[in-house]
Amino acid sequence: MKKRPVVSMDLGGTNIRLGLVDARGKVLRRRRVPMFSAGSKHALLKALGDAIASFIDANGDLPSPAAACIGFAGPTKASEGYVYFAPNIRRMSDIDVGSYLEDFLGMRVLVENDANCAALGEYWHGAGKxxxxxxxxxxxxxxxxxxxxxxxxxxxxxxxxxxxxxxxxxxxxxxxxxxxxxxxxxxxxxxxxxxxxxxxxxxxxxxxxxxxxxxxxxxxxxxxxxxxxxxxxxxxxxxxxxxxxxxxxxxxxxxxxxxxxxxxxxxxxxxxxxxxxxxxxxxxxxxxxxxxxxxxxxxxxxxxxxxxxxx
Ligand SMILES: [Zn+2]
The missing domain is CATH 3.30.420.40 (ATPase, nucleotide binding domain)
Incomplete structure (x- = not known):
């Protein structure tokens, strides 16, 4: 069976980028939405979950994603799905993003620092191949x-x-x-x-x-x-x-x-x-x-x- 794609999310202070990426690293679909501000940590997590779910729904013609991975501009403890803080995103500090979104989306969710994601991307298919x-x-x-x-x-x-x-x-x-x-x-x-x-x-x-x-x-x-x-x-x-x-x-x-x-x-x-x-x-x-x-x-x-x- 062909491997299912995964959802990637790159969370910046101004924009959120979403992509459906196949097992060879090809970006099959993209979406960019403006970053939102949230009144509480819970509202922020829910809004992130909604953004991913709506992107998956909009691309329902493709095989459903096997996992999601989110890149944050800030220090994260990836092994625990934990974000220490993301200075450009309000309410994003000391927050257990991974387990909340796993429950919300019903799939495996990884979190990682955005520079780490970018470095792996360049290693896989870019200037650092x-x-x-x-x-x-x-x-x-x-x-x-x-x-x-x-x-x-x-x-x-x-x-x-x-x-x-x-x-x-x-x-x-x-x-x-x-x-x-x-x-x-x-x-x-x-x-x-x-x-x-x-x-x-x-x-x-x-x-x-x-x-x-x-x-x-x-x-x-x-x-x-x-x-x-x-x-x-x-x-x-x-x-x-x-x-x-x-x-x-x-x-x-x-x-x-x-x-x-x-x-x-x-x-x-x-x-x-x-x-x-x-x-x-x-x-x-x-x-x-x-x-x-x-x-x-x-x-x-x-x-x-x-x-x-x-x-
Ligand atoms: Zn400094």
Whole structure:
């Protein structure tokens, strides 16, 4: 009998992406819905269950899914279906998502950190295909990370391994949402770059600062805007130090950089790689291999399916 597909869900602060993914990693159907806000944890879980159930109903012409896997932007203990917290989603903290949704949907439900899902997706079908070991940086609103060794996630004792966004690059740097100073996330995320740009431009009003996006800053930098160039250079330097740290810690065969901010392309990545090579043992700096991810928004959906299809 042909293997049934699985439902993948990628839960972000703004949007929820859903996919039906077959055993070979092909996304058969997709849906994107805006993220909702919920008045209680129970309402949030029910809304997630409803979103999955309605997606399954709408694709009733396909074989019914065998399992669901949900990726969260936040630390999770996947083995217990538990989300410690997801900073971009209200009410999503200390919450037992797995067992609630298993009862609600009547199928096996896995939960995982979204960067972990994306890394597995890239390993299965993307820029990290068949790499013996890889580390993924996801540069978005925040900064995530994930380590994949021989096709398996290295989750760590408590499930939070790879949280590179909260490794400290500059201990006197900007304050981070986690309480520390100078975490990588405060220096190279979209949020950090927008803040840095606003500060350098002395944008006083919130509305003017809010109109800026990381993509606009990258575009301006490519056109030679000096302030935007300085913002990108500073972000690239922090990313380079972060890459060198990961290289020294894990020495993976491949380092991937993905997420919305990575779409800035070589204007960000080239100086980051140069900076990383400067910081790596000189005898080994040429061994550093950095690539951009390839699967875009599908990476987390495909990687979540990889987990469900490879129990
Ligand atoms: Zn932090």
């Amino acid at each position: 068949d790499a013996s070991s890889l580390f993924l940086f996801t540069l978005g609103t925040g900064v995530g990370g994930s380590l994949v060794i021989a096709g398996d996630l290295w989750q760590g004792h408590d499930g939070i391994a790879g949280e590179v966004g909260h490794t400290v690059i500059d201990f006197k740097g900007p304050k981070c949402a986690c309480g520390q100073r100078g975490c990588l996330e405060t220096l190279v995320s979209a949020t950090a770059m927008i803040k840095d740009y606003g500060k350098r431009k002395r944008l006083k009003t919130r509305s003017r600062a809010q109109a800026i996006t990381a993509k606009m800053i990258a575009d301006k930098a490519k056109q030679g805007d000096r302030v935007a160039m300085a913002v990108v250079e500073s972000a690239a330097e922090a990313l380079g130090v972060g890459i060198a740290n990961v290289f020294h810690l894990y020495n993976p065969e491949l380092i991937l950089v993905g997420g919305g901010v990575s779409r800035a392309g070589s204007i960000l990545l080239a100086p980051a790689v140069s900076r990383a090579r400067e910081a790596i043992f000189p005898q080994l700096s040429r061994r550093l291999k950095v690539r951009r991810t390839r699967l875009g928004d599908d990476a987390a959906l495909i990687g979540a399916a990889y987990l469900a299809h490879h129990p």
